[in-house]
Amino acid sequence: MSDTITLAHGAGGRQTADLIESVFARHFRNPEFTADDAAILPLGNTRTAFTTDGFIVSPWKFPGGNIGKLSICGTVNDLSCMGARPKYLSCAFQIEEGFPLHALEEIAASMAQTAAEAGVRIVAGDTKVAGRGQVDHIFITTTGIGEVQEGASPAGHKARPGDAIIVTGDIGRHGCTILLARNEFGIDADLTSDCAPLWGTVEQLLDTVNDRSDLHVIRDATRGGVGTVLYEIAAQSGTGMRLHAEAIPVHPAVRGVCGMLGLEPLYLACEGRLVIIAPQDAAPGIVKTLQQGKYSTNAAVIGEVTENHAGQVVLTTEIGTQTMLPAPGGELLPRIC
Incomplete structure (x- = not known):
């Protein structure tokens, strides 16, 4: 394994798997730690799916969507892949100084529209503004919880x-x-x-x-x-x-x-x-x-x-x-x- 992080470590392939196993799983491993799209947590009498994802797509706007729509879809889909009805999301924004306010409005509107289609509510969030050049326009992290449906247990x-x-x-x-x-x-x-x-x-x-x-x-x-x-x-x-x-x-x-x-x-x-x-x-x-x-x-x-x-x-x-x-x-x- 390389001594430094490379772009390949974020590609989802062999290097990503090695990074997860050698660093994150080694330090974080516990009975709920998962290789699937979301963790299944026994909370009360229900099974709850829990997931988080970061979005740094470039360009932030593309034919068919933007980083806001993508951030909702990515987390909703991770919950869905566990047979869980998406219920609630949080979202954290890292915004570069100088990013146009009208563009942020466009992203937020897209997130709201996509969340409404998915039947999920955005209930909490966080906003950070970084200096010019410290973030490439805008990054978004979304975290979601969902209710696993009876009889569903894909893995x-x-x-x-x-x-x-x-x-x-x-x-x-x-x-x-x-x-x-x-x-x-x-x-x-x-x-x-x-x-x-x-x-x-x-x-x-x-x-x-x-x-x-x-x-x-x-x-x-x-x-x-x-x-x-x-x-x-x-x-x-x-x-x-x-x-x-x-x-x-x-x-x-x-x-x-x-x-x-x-x-x-x-x-x-x-x-x-x-x-x-x-x-x-x-x-x-x-x-x-x-x-x-x-x-x-x-x-x-x-x-x-x-x-x-x-x-x-x-x-x-x-x-x-x-x-x-x-x-x-x-x-x-x-x-x-």
């Missing part, structure tokens, strides 16, 4: 050989949108971020599946994208993951940009997509329900969990050959969330 270690791997829509769109918004490559493409609050998607699934325990794993594919999420689940569950390239939904513009720049869509961030792992016999009903939802109309089964290649992700290409998807490492695209 990364519950993936089982034979399970289907489902994504709720086309992948990599947020990361690609942020890349183009920076205008570093002079590429024009009609793309908007998939940034969206996904409690409604999860609630619809919980209300329609025959057995809520069939939702073995639910994860949102943010930093590191779908590929990194699958590597995390493979490590937690001691299983392998096999994907079918022709089944993975990718927006044509994302595919084109990735082709020009040599990027892998599986490692580009999403901010409105879930990875769901469930038994094969439950998968058709889950996909049918998802395809009727607002943010999941092109949901699809993209692979299956396997006994072999434990801890690895294998990709079956369009011509039928198999290749090992490289383990996530390094920093593909910094400051995407």
Whole structure:
């Protein structure tokens, strides 16, 4: 491990996992410390999900959203992935001196609108103003609590050989949108971020599946994208993951940009997509329900969990050959969330 922090430590891949294990888990480990999207805490007679997240996206405003919308979606989605109805959020702002007040108004309005859609209340917060150059425009941290729904207990270690791997829509769109918004490559493409609050998607699934325990794993594919999420689940569950390239939904513009720049869509961030792992016999009903939802109309089964290649992700290409998807490492695209 490096003696100093690098951008790769924030990418969500191998270096992030090493940092968490060697520093944070070593000092903070306790029975509730979790590798999932939120901790499940036994408070009274209910199970409460608790999570926190920081947002430093650059640029702060992008096609399809801004840092305010992103901050609400990110925390709401982490709670939702634990089968928890989001209830309350707090938000902390670190604002650079000189940041336009009208821009802050735009961010706050977006947060309020997104919170209302998700059915969550912003109930507390904190504001700090830093000197010029000490913060890049604005950073936001949101913390959320939610009520875990009866019978719901998704977790990364519950993936089982034979399970289907489902994504709720086309992948990599947020990361690609942020890349183009920076205008570093002079590429024009009609793309908007998939940034969206996904409690409604999860609630619809919980209300329609025959057995809520069939939702073995639910994860949102943010930093590191779908590929990194699958590597995390493979490590937690001691299983392998096999994907079918022709089944993975990718927006044509994302595919084109990735082709020009040599990027892998599986490692580009999403901010409105879930990875769901469930038994094969439950998968058709889950996909049918998802395809009727607002943010999941092109949901699809993209692979299956396997006994072999434990801890690895294998990709079956369009011509039928198999290749090992490289383990996530390094920093593909910094400051995407």
